[in-house]
Amino acid sequence: MKYKILEKPSCEDGYDLVQEALRKKTTILIFACCKVSYEGRALSELNWGERIIMIKPDGTFLIHQEKKVEPVNWQPPKSRTRSYIKNDNLFLESHRRTPKELLTVEIRKIQFINYANIEDFEELEQAGYEKDMGDMIMEKPHMIEEGFTPTAREYSVEHGFIDILGKDSDNNLMVLELKARKAGITAVKQLRRYLQDLENTDNDYLKECESQKKKIRGLLVAPSIMDDALELLENEGIEFVSIEPPRELKRDKKVTLDAF
Template sequence: MRLVIARCQVDYAGRLTAHLPLAIRLIMVKADGSVLVHSDGGSYKPLNWMSPPCSLNVADPDDDAREDGVTSVWTVQNSKTDDRLVISIHDVIEDATHDLGDDPGLVKDGVEAHLQRLLAENVETFGVGWRLVRREYPTAIGPVDLLCRDETGVTVAVEIKRRGEIDGVEQLTRYLDLLNRDPQLSPVRGVFAAQEIKPQARTLAVDRGITCLTVDYDALRGVDDPSTRLF
């Protein structure tokens, strides 16, 4: 990655036009060819950028630009369209290149797969005497996250979401309709489990006879004990 801090102006031309007046900015040139122009604000979002596939050409300024103080002109041209990003460099304050190596990618914590595994390992979160029949129980319309038996032996289909919304309730409803046609499983009731359940989803679930359970992810993995909280 190349990081250039420079006093520059930036012009974008193509499907739209945009102009950034002369100021000190950070220019990032990534290994994939993308070029991003950042200010010292605006959070993570660049002021302007060009995504790959594109090419970067550095040229000397013409006489008029040189008289205005431009020392070099960067033209970033999109390989598939006429879009181009033109960066007129006046002064370079710092220019550094770093090899960041291969990135392993973002590993998210608290995603649905983690929550499903923890609930499968701690199935009595749903109630004393519960037991797990199978994770990812296969059906013709997709796998049910958890298939369980409650303390009375009744089959329970559990749908797990990080954020419970109406589409999750609809998904569980379809599973229940299909599972209740199987005489070896019927009657099957449903539990909608999530870290957060939207009010509309909860209302729909209750109307359809589905139990809602809000799950404390940190407590499940042993990071936080709710019994030790003051409030």
């Protein structure tokens, strides 16, 4: 990795390093006292404070405060960055063409600035999400119950998409809502809306179920459930099945996400 670092440089020296970094299309990291303004779909201003500024080769522009995961201001990839000196301060501008947006950072004191030519060609592999649960259930439907037969995934209804639709051993319709984390009241209400959508649908199979007095069963599938959600679920006549999402990445080397 090729990089360059300056500690407590003047704004003029900081400007030179930024210009060099932009020419070389490297990642820029700045710790500085700055203020920020934004013009675009809205207006915002952030007064003077010590912050972290990151500019990536793809045009991404991020401003972080000392707390929180999300940046306080940002511009997406394909934005265009330029820098200049005005009244002895360093200005950084990030322009976005569509929609038209301008993020301006005025820096009066730099504590640390560097750029680095980062090489990273890997893509993040993830596990432990609803999709992984769905894949696992489709491959091993008995995890829900013996005799369960999945028939469709992402089945469209008025209020969204049912994760898995299927039938039990008695040919009752089963509606599965999957959650990879502890389920709350929102998940129960979401599943209830799906069940109501099906009851209001003009569907030949549902008509057949009704004529044969078959049931429509709602199942919330998650590792665990909150107490208030369990109470609502029982009141609604919805079932709960506890299943942990798979924690292995789909690669030869077994790597888990327990740390997450």
